[in-house]
Amino acid sequence: MNLKFNLLFSLFIIVGLTSCISKKKFMAMEEGYKKDLDLTNQQLGKCGEDLSKAMNSLSTCEGNLKTSQNSLNYKEEQISSLKDQLNDVKKQRDQQVTQVGDLAVLSQSASDNIKETLSQLEKKDKYIQLLQSAKSKADSINLALAVNLKGVLKDGIEDKDVEIKVDKTVVFINLSDKMLYSSGSSNLTPKANEVLGKIAKIVESRPEFEVMVEGYTDNVPMKNSCVEDNWDLSVKRATSVVRVLQNNYNIDPNRLIAAGRGEYNTLAGNDTAEGRSINRRTRIIILPKLNQFYDLLNPKLAAKQ
Numbered sequence: 389m390n391l392k393f394n395l396l397f398s399l400f401i402i403v404g405l406t407s408c409i410s411k412k413k414f415m416a417m418e419e420g421y422k423k424d425l426d427l428t429n430q431q432l433g434k435c436g437e438d439l440s441k442a443m444n445s446l447s448t449c450e451g452n453l454k455t456s457q458n459s460l461n462y463k464e465e466q467i468s469s470l471k472d473q474l475n476d477v478k479k480q481r482d483q484q485v486t487q488v489g490d491l492a493v494l495s496q497s498a499s500d501n502i503k504e505t506l507s508q509l510e511k512k513d514k515y516i517q518l519l520q521s522a523k524s525k526a527d528s529i530n531l532a533l534a535v536n537l538k539g540v541l542k543d544g545i546e547d548k549d550v551e552i553k554v555d556k557t558v559v560f561i562n563l564s565d566k567m568l569y570s571s572g573s574s575n576l577t578p579k580a581n582e583v584l585g586k587i588a589k590i591v592e593s594r595p596e597f598e599v600m601v602e603g604y605t606d607n608v609p610m611k612n613s614c615v616e617d618n619w620d621l622s623v624k625r626a627t628s629v630v631r632v633l634q635n636n637y638n639i640d641p642n643r644l645i646a647a648g649r650g651e652y653n654t655l656a657g658n659d660t661a662e663g664r665s666i667n668r669r670t671r672i673i674i675l676p677k678l679n680q681f682y683d684l685l686n687p688k689l690a691a692k693q
Contacts, residue, residue, distance in 0.1 A: 480653045550583075558675040561587065565605075565625075565668035572610060574624035576632060584629065587672060588637035599633065600645040600673040601626045606664035607651040623648030625670060 551562040568580040603622035615621045626646040633639040656663035
């Protein structure tokens with residue numbers, strides 16, 4: 389019995405001592421955990437600040453990326469627009485060459501002249517000089533013609549309403565629609581008759597030239613009891629000018645050509661009032677007759693040009 393009691397007492401003392409030691413260790417561990425927790429919270433706070441900075445930086449980068457994308461889209465639109473304008477200019481050039489006389493299709497006589505020229509290659513230097521002389525003469529005639537036109541048209545006409553240019557083998561005059569026609573119609577104004585009368589004097593003095601009148605419109609749809617569409621309006625405007633040159637100023641109708649270009653072959657964009665105003669025009673082209681080009685291919689006739 390005493391042995392059992394002693395054993396129980398000893399066990400109680402051991403358990404008590406063990407309990408005291410565990411509580412101290414627990415408090416020490418708890419203090420360590422608190423320090424670790426504080427350190428972790430500090431690190432967590434710093435990570436939160438870093439995350440916030442990173443989010444702000446990401447937002448800034450996204451804004452810069454969007455701006456760059458908008459700038460890229462704008463540049464691509466500009467490039468596309470310039471390509472379209474270049475294609476329009478090329479089409480206009482090709483169409484004008486066709487209208488001047490379809491020079492790509494030579495007559496049998498012109499083909500014979502070319503063969504004769506090729507058979508006389510030993511005289512090529514002389515022939516080239518003759519052609520250069522003919523070209524210089526043509527350039528001089530065109531320049532004189534342009535100067536004469538500017539001289540007779542300068543009085544009473546605003547610069548923005550008339551444009552005279554020399555383009556290779558032709559002289560052309562661009563006239564604004566507001567100066568020539570009543571709004572939306574092919575009826576000529578009194579001012580138009582005055583201007584066409586001055587042009588007719590120059591044309592009459594050059595019987596070796598033909599006159600092509602081209603009508604142009606903007607892209608605003610046009611349809612009424614007299615006009616079907618912009619094609620129709622451009623043709624009617626060209627024929628109105630041709631009739632005045634023939635009937636009022638006795639220009640030989642065999643020298644006159646009327647053509648309508650509709651809303652195409654634009655000089656400016658149709659998205660603004662100013663651009664549409666530029667596109668609404670009539671072009672009068674003064675050009676050599678087709679046989680004069682063929683004559684330049686004949687060595688026997690080149691010296692006479």
